[in-house]
Amino acid sequence: MNALEIKNLTKHYKSFTLNNLSLTLPGGCIMGLVGENGAGKSTTLKLILDIIKRDSGTITVLGCSDQADMTLVKQDIGVVFDEPAFPLCLNARQIGAVLKHTYTNWDDEHYLHLLTRFSLPLDKEFKDFSRGMKMKLSIAAALSHKAKLLLLDEPTGGLDPVVRDEIVDILFDFARDEEHSILISSHIVSDLEKLCDYIAFLHKGELLLCDEKDKLLSQYALVRCSKEQFNQLPESAVRHKKQTPYYVDAMMLRQDIPSGFEAFPVTIEDLFLFMVKEGE
């Protein structure tokens, strides 16, 4: 079963439109939503959670497409927003007590285990936590009710590399279970590259691309050459290009690269930047 199916999802705002978004997250997989600030990542997650109303399109979450049943479906969804949002005066113990009455599958032991693993104090108020601690507490809460789907909005934004790496490890642990899926949005592409099976590029409300990460990395290659050399490349083979006064970088499908040209592996970040910048 697919964890998430989005078809022709559209949401209009005065100055922004999420336009006709369609994507599918297969069960047991991790998908990264990559996009610059304001690309529509958070809007997509809010629409999935039915926090805002869609203008058109359908969303099926864990097999349920009926908005009336979303409250029930949310029992199986763990959510982490870019800004951790527990009441500021509550401590981790009180937050656990509130969530225990929120989720039918709440696992107190697992929650306490995660708090210990993350070295989070039980009696310190949420407002006195550092950003990294707040994010870890949000993740602990999202992982303590046997969720099948995690929706994470910029969970590593503004964190130092050590904490980011720790969070990526935690998410890896969660994704080991074949029933668990993650949709994670971020503009820190390197984190997503480590973590994801699928990558979706969003730019100004449009889905530029959605495919398996390994497929993308094996399909595309980067060719750096002079302007003269670039002119020898078949025009139809060059998917994207970046020109400087000294050289030209060409993003090409590996199979289309003529012999004699040296091909370099691409990163997801390269691919995204090429697609976005050329579009501009």
Place this chain on the structure above:
Amino acid sequence: MKALLLKDWYMAIKYCRVYLLLAVLFMTISVFSESSMDMFYIIYPCLLCGMIPVNLLSYDERSGWIKYSAALPYTKVQIVTSKYIFGILCQLVMLIATGIVQAVKTAVAGVFDPIEFLFIMFTVLMVSALSGSMALPFVFRYGTEKGRMAYLITVGVICAVSMAGNSIIAKIMLIPSGTALMSPVFIIIGVLIYFVSWKLSCTFFKNREL
């Protein structure tokens, strides 16, 4: 719902201690007041308690909990209802506390009249229903920042009602059997105010994009 009430309880303990202090202060003043049943000292603490949910909502907005709670398995109706229930509970506790103090005071003075006492309690219940009920629909519709104007208007109404309360009650008390007749009317008005306000809040909050 239980989770939301528990969260509000934790927050109220932290943020609303001043209400308790004010209530104790008013009760103390009312004990030493020369008037046998001064409405202001009875109504005001209950009116203040009606504003507790509005206060808690502003903390919820500031922390981002409002948006986050919409992503949790609560319905928007549950989020609204929990605030109303919490407000009613606070007002009832305050009403009982002030009622006990007033009952003891009038009993000691030898002027305790059970019908008059119940009438005054029901009146307080109706008037205090106004406080939270007036502000909450605006706050659920526009948020605490934009709903602040409604909050200020509510405070103005509270003050006017508190001042007018004494004379209105006094006039009703002059009518034979007035207190016995008006008590059920006041209960019905109080319940209606709460119901209409709750219904409006639910509709506004359902349509609000967080």
